[in-house]
Amino acid sequence: MKIVVAYKWAPNPQDAEVAPDGSVDWSRAKGAVSEYDPVAFEAARQLADATGGEVVGLTVGAASVDSPLARKAALSRGLDRLVVVADDRLADADGTRLAAVLAAAVRSIGDVDLVLAGDSSVDVAEGQVPMTLAGQLGWLGMAAVSGVTPSADGVVVERDLPGGITTLALTGPAVLAVTTDAVVPRVPGMKDILGAAKKPVEVVPLDALEVPDVVAATTLSGSRPETGNRRGVIIDGADASSAAAELVAALRTARAL
Amino acid sequence: MNVSTQTWIVVADDPAVSGLVTTARGLGGAVSAVVVGRKSVADSVARAGVDEVLWLGEPGDGAPVEAYAGEVARVLAEAGAAPLAVVGATTPAGRALLGAVAARFQVPVLAGLRGATLEGDAVVVERSVLGGIAERRVQVVGGPSVLAVAAGGVTDEGTAAAVREVPAQPLGAARVTDVRVKEQTGVDLGAARAVVAVGRGLKAQADLDLITDLAAAAGAELACSRPLAEGVDWVAKERYIGISGQHIAPELYVAVGISGQLQHMVGVRDAKVVVAINSDKAAPVFAQCDYGIVGDLYEVVPALAAALRAGS
Ligand SMILES: Cc1cc2nc3c(=O)[nH]c(=O)nc-3n(C[C@H](O)[C@H](O)[C@H](O)COP(=O)(O)OP(=O)(O)OC[C@H]3O[C@@H](n4cnc5c(N)ncnc54)[C@H](O)[C@@H]3O)c2cc1C
Numbered sequence: 001m002k003i004v005v006a007y008k009w010a011p012n013p014q015d016a017e018v019a020p021d022g023s024v025d026w027s028r029a030k031g032a033v034s035e036y037d038p039v040a041f042e043a044a045r046q047l048a049d050a051t052g053g054e055v056v057g058l059t060v061g062a063a064s065v066d067s068p069l070a071r072k073a074a075l076s077r078g079l080d081r082l083v084v085v086a087d088d089r090l091a092d093a094d095g096t097r098l099a100a101v102l103a104a105a106v107r108s109i110g111d112v113d114l115v116l117a118g119d120s121s122v123d124v125a126e127g128q129v130p131m132t133l134a135g136q137l138g139w140l141g142m143a144a145v146s147g148v149t150p151s152a153d154g155v156v157v158e159r160d161l162p163g164g165i166t167t168l169a170l171t172g173p174a175v176l177a178v179t180t181d182a183v184v185p186r187v188p189g190m191k192d193i194l195g196a197a198k199k200p201v202e203v204v205p206l207d208a209l210e211v212p213d214v215v216a217a218t219t220l221s222g223s224r225p226e227t228g229n230r231r232g233v234i235i236d237g238a239d240a241s242s243a244a245a246e247l248v249a250a251l252r253t254a255r256a257l
Numbered sequence: 258m259n260v261s262t263q264t265w266i267v268v269a270d271d272p273a274v275s276g277l278v279t280t281a282r283g284l285g286g287a288v289s290a291v292v293v294g295r296k297s298v299a300d301s302v303a304r305a306g307v308d309e310v311l312w313l314g315e316p317g318d319g320a321p322v323e324a325y326a327g328e329v330a331r332v333l334a335e336a337g338a339a340p341l342a343v344v345g346a347t348t349p350a351g352r353a354l355l356g357a358v359a360a361r362f363q364v365p366v367l368a369g370l371r372g373a374t375l376e377g378d379a380v381v382v383e384r385s386v387l388g389g390i391a392e393r394r395v396q397v398v399g400g401p402s403v404l405a406v407a408a409g410g411v412t413d414e415g416t417a418a419a420v421r422e423v424p425a426q427p428l429g430a431a432r433v434t435d436v437r438v439k440e441q442t443g444v445d446l447g448a449a450r451a452v453v454a455v456g457r458g459l460k461a462q463a464d465l466d467l468i469t470d471l472a473a474a475a476g477a478e479l480a481c482s483r484p485l486a487e488g489v490d491w492v493a494k495e496r497y498i499g500i501s502g503q504h505i506a507p508e509l510y511v512a513v514g515i516s517g518q519l520q521h522m523v524g525v526r527d528a529k530v531v532v533a534i535n536s537d538k539a540a541p542v543f544a545q546c547d548y549g550i551v552g553d554l555y556e557v558v559p560a561l562a563a564a565l566r567a568g569s
Contacts, residue, residue: 135360172430237552
């Protein structure tokens, strides 16, 4: 089985600075493998090991997604090889364009049986790209996947849905977005990190892919939401009882109780 | 690409569509629905305030709703001039339908919606982006505006629109073999006046008793951060707060052993009073609270429960 893990190298918006006009300064935020993507790497590795398959990492984005650090971070998490499309023309690409580029890359990798992705990315956090990628490929796309295990003729998929825990027999190609219920990702050890340097990386130029034109949204204006107007009264809890009494009194005065 | 004045809602076997209908109606034009799933859902959507329902037929042979996503997109593309807007739910299956529609028309999916209005003949969308740290007014020129919104509830407007069956062929890639219905907790955190939430500061599942006791003393519902509901399931999934969980606006929110990452805090942005209890005085939650106690939850929580009971 050939499994592609579509992952994102992204900064945490927690560390971004937002100007009053809503523009975002990422210069103090460091990129990392997006928080939930290691679950997808691990699930893919376990599935490939059980079926004798291959795990190919795939990321697309601005030139910065292909730093030596970014390569090592991905390759130390159980991949066999990496395919990267890194181009500054993708710096502000929205999800549909990223999905179009990912789909073109999946086609160029060829003979892919399954694409796994994390539940949602740390920066955008909308969980949309894997489902749009499925749309671009014309494949089945399923989110909220809480388990993937091999079976005799394919893969058993478990999903935690509002209607119940749903089990599916998967036989065709699909894009699955996995939640942290699926597996516990490995913490890369020294051996994984050293091994990462030896694994092949293929850099695919954006122009080498057949990507359809995607309409981008036009931004008319931006703003920074009103937050942080909280009182910020901090009480020392060394003496728990008196701190509790002080808090209860304050909450009564504020009519919060 | 020219767009019409027609708005579509796309429904993934879920009768809760009031959020979709409200957004679609706000754009002025006719509102049609494409419904994947059971006939009962199509009939319910027909009574939710739409002008017309296209139903893709009873799902056969265990096909998941997502297997119809491409067919939903095809129906919209073949319906005539490109739609003005397509509105779907932010649920897992809703996102799959929207993804197929976005790919078909090669347009973005706009989530984090705070409002969508018609200005002239264009849809102007206000949305929060990047986990809520910024807001944008945007517009899609040259294709439909594809909008992902909270599903809302089930509504009955009293009259039923016509339901027309349209043949559709699902992808055969997967078959549902089993559904284990979960115990319905029936919690409605949105209606709670006060909510006490706990995070990874809790060391063991058994210690939850401390937190439920505090919640009882405060007349509050129990909630949690995502790591306590997913991965470990100490607390039911319907009870986690945040960008991918519940968004609530209680009078009082108490965050116990929660660091205050923005993915969590965005869910209580509209809470009236926020209290934080955390042993780390540098925890980001202290910059986002009205009252904070720096201390060990294992000491502060019982003391707070006692103080609440003493005064009442
Ligand atoms: C795409 C995406 C979506 C996400 N969506 C959500 C979401 O919807 N909701 C959500 O909650 N998270 C979400 N997260 C996860 C989020 O980023 C944080 O990882 C998570 O909220 C942290 O949970 P926590 O505060 O309980 O744990 P931690 O960050 O580990 O914090 C634990 C806190 O407990 C304190 N503590 C430890 N011991 C004690 C003690 N004895 N007494 C008092 N305090 C103590 C520590 O000081 C620390 O501040 C999302 C992440 C991503 C990437």
